[in-house]
Amino acid sequence: MTDNDKKTPLYDVHVDLRAKIADYYHFLMPLQYSGIISEHRCVRNNAGLFDISHMGEIVIEGEGATELVQKIITNDISNLPDYKAAYSPICDEEGGILDDIIVFKYNLKKYMLVVNCGNTKKVNKWINEFKTDKVNVNDESDIISLLAVQGPKSEEIIRLVCGDECAGLSRFQFKEITVDEMQLTVSRTGYTGEDGFEIFVDNSHCVDLWNILLEKGKDMDLKPAGLGARDTLRLEAGYLLYGYDIDEFITPLEAGLSWTVKFNKTDFIGKDSLLRLKKYGLKRMFVAFKMHDKGIPRTDNEIIHNNNVVGKVTSGTFSPSLEIGIGFGYVLKRFAEHKSRVKIKIRGTDYPAQIVDTPFIETPLRRSHNQNKV
């Protein structure tokens, strides 16, 4: 298999389902099956099944595992319970974001990092530069597949396929189980803003698991959903996408990810640069914006204020839930702070937009989050 046409174990299944296939960082992935809007609504109303086996898995094991993870991530996992996951950026010495990942903690001596597929090799190499003899770092991306079941009905589907204990997981908790001789790691995580689960499975059982989920989920209207819907769902939910909204030229502080940078923990890579940046102030800031009426923002559109260019769009789309254009971008900091009214230049015309808070829609995760706060 060359680097240019990587396929997940489900490639032929996607083709049989007449999916539109697109190249995503050298993976031939399903962009859509029935259509982005119908798949998006299926996830918001019922449940959707995603093949996200392109995601990378790097396993860190050994005496020095915790120490190594704490060194490379900006978040602090020292108080993270076993079998719980956490989100974090990985930064370089200058504070630029090398990747944004989910850290799965099995115990103090074993972690799995789920990394973006375009960054797997880079991150693996980076971690190996800092590893000691007390720890092993293995890129297991080529043997692990990943499926996501997302949507309000996902808990019932997981109950049917994986049992009550998995259905009872709390957000970001995970569990290892065996189902029909398949060894699965089931976690209550996702990238859609809905309740949902992600299931890690050996490549050899990936197609079986996909079929079982679809079969058992049939009564709950579970349908395959592609990367197109995954993108519109994550935008509505306010989640960043590496390579578009964040990259090595952007720090977590500018990206609105300050909550993931824990200056009080032990030393970590990028700490000094980020501290300096925090002290002397940021120049630009991440914003989310919603169009007033017309116009669909796209990557690289200019953000305008009083006829001046004050920023640039990094992601944009038509929101199937709001039926209006929404997007992310970076603007000079003073325009981010005041919930400014701006314009987005689309094919030469300026369309009015308003800087807003994320998520764009009242997602179930946000609702329960607010309840917990009270």
Add this chain to the structure above:
Amino acid sequence: MDFPEDLFYTKSHEWVKKEGNNKVRVGITSHAQSELGDVVYVELPDLDRIVKAGGACTVVESVKAAYEIYSPVSGKVLKTNNDLENNPQLVNEDPYGKGWFFIIEIEDPQELTKLLSNKDYEELCQAK
């Protein structure tokens, strides 16, 4: 896939229907709408605008991206399909009917002979 016999086609996936001596109706083909996916916005040309054969004159946006639509012939825009403003999905639902884009008063009817027949166009789509 549908390739009606009474239409002319372009390599850039527009269809052209002759209506009277010097008028043509233009839209995008069933193949094109299927490739685009859900159409969520259509930017139509201004009335009376002079367009050139092969020149970009309209933009269609799907959820994923924006695409230029090219005028198959040279002439003047007489009428546009205002229904697309509120119902862009007509392009997906009925590409050869209610999903039409605009009517052009054609400058030189000879230009039509340069367009593809339904058979030629079907071959072009299948060659991909």
